[in-house]
Amino acid sequence: MAMRAIWKGFLKVSEVACPVALYTAVSTSERIVFNTVNRETGHPVRRIYVDQETGDPVGKDDQTKGYEVGPDEYVVVEPEEIIAAVPHNDKTLSVEGFIPCQQIDDVYFDRPYYLAPADRYALDAFALLRDGMKAAGVAALAHAVLFRRARSVLIRAYDEGLIATTLSYDYEVRSARDAFSEISSAKAKPEMLDLAKHILATKAGAFEPKEFEDRYEAALGEVVKAKLEGRELPKARPARGAEVIDLMTALRQSAKLAEPTERPPTRTTSKGGKAKKTTPAKASRAAAQLTRRRKAS
Incomplete structure (x- = not known):
């Protein structure tokens, strides 16, 4: 296309x-997008703007833009004034x-x-x-x-x-000096620099964007697919704390290294908005569609 x-x-x-x-x-x-729904009814929910002080709903025609100049004090700017700018x-x-x-x-x-x-x-x-x-x-x-x-x-x-x-x-664009202000001007020792160069050389590669994986998006896809197929969701692995070791030791180590369950019913939302169980055929088709979408992206 x-x-x-x-x-x-x-x-x-x-x-x-x-x-x-x-x-x-x-x-x-191509990213997975979730809608906000009512957990009890399965109906999608919509956002309603309310007056912060009175709590009354504010219709679209009564909404405009405001620039805050002080606590709870705004300069009101009308849409036509923004367009003119x-x-x-x-x-x-x-x-x-x-x-x-x-x-x-x-x-x-x-x-x-x-x-x-x-x-x-x-x-x-x-x-x-x-x-x-x-x-x-x-x-x-x-x-x-x-x-x-x-x-x-x-x-x-x-x-x-x-x-x-x-x-x-x-x-x-924020100043780089603000981010780097606390970095010392110390230079790497020659032995450490030689080891670092060796590691870099052994890890030399090429820029291949197709090999990059959006792991978060892939994990979301697996969650949705597992629920569609009635499979048990994967367990989150506990985060491992980083082990603090001597930098020289770490560089030397890096240089050496360089050389099925029963399916429970799945709740989805029907076109009418009521929560219902997904039939195996529908779940299979939806899971297959999700798989094809992920491969295409």
């Missing part, structure tokens, strides 16, 4: 504009300049998107820009209004297309 563009506009360098389309590069749609969107990724790829600090990276030609007429201009950036080893720094916000975007050559990564603003 072909990807669907989430934004279309122009990639503009000086007076040259190339029609482009933006596609989501990262999606969470949204910057003008001219559907253009305006390139302000090109920077060497080695100068890019990825701590500012926010979210990646695929950037491709919007139509076949844009192929030549798009390929020229992509290949030019590859040859020069540079990335484009652009600005655009995306999803109602003015964003800075870093554009890099990637495979046959481009990757457009939205960047966090400087005020959003």
Whole structure:
């Protein structure tokens, strides 16, 4: 199934504009999502906003935004006032300049998107820009209004297309000095450094994202599948405390190392909302569907 563009506009360098389309590069749609239900009835529940002081329900038409300026004191901002503050969107990724790829600090990276030609007429201009950036080893720094916000975007050559990564603003990125302030300036001793280099060499590998496993998501899938099939849920293993040993000893050890039950009935929620027992056939089909979904993701 072909990807669907989430934004279309122009990639503009000086007076040259190339029609482009933006596609989501990262999606969470395959993650397991739970709904909140009433344990007794199996009915889904919904959220109701209430006045914090009176406890009375507040309808959607009576809700607005407020910025807290003091204890229980808010400046009320109306929806139309927020809309008026949204910057003008001219559907253009305006390139302000090109920077060497080695100068890019990825701590500012926010979210990646695929950037491709919007139509076949844009192929030549798009390929020229992509290949030019590859040859020069540079990335484009652009600005655009995306999803109602003015964003800075870093554009890099990637495979046959481009990757457009939205960047966090400087005020959003916390100072590394605050995190590293208590780290001493002590240097590793030569013997320890040699052992560390040896361990690193024996553990050398390649970046293979397909081999990464979301263990939490997999465990959730197993829980749901076990309940569908009426199996006993896996027991949680007690956490083991870390053993504190001498760093040199640990490095040396690391260097050496381098060289069926009865099925109980399962409660689910029917379309009508009443709790009921799952038939074996339905449980089997649902479990198979969950297995296929996990393999596909």
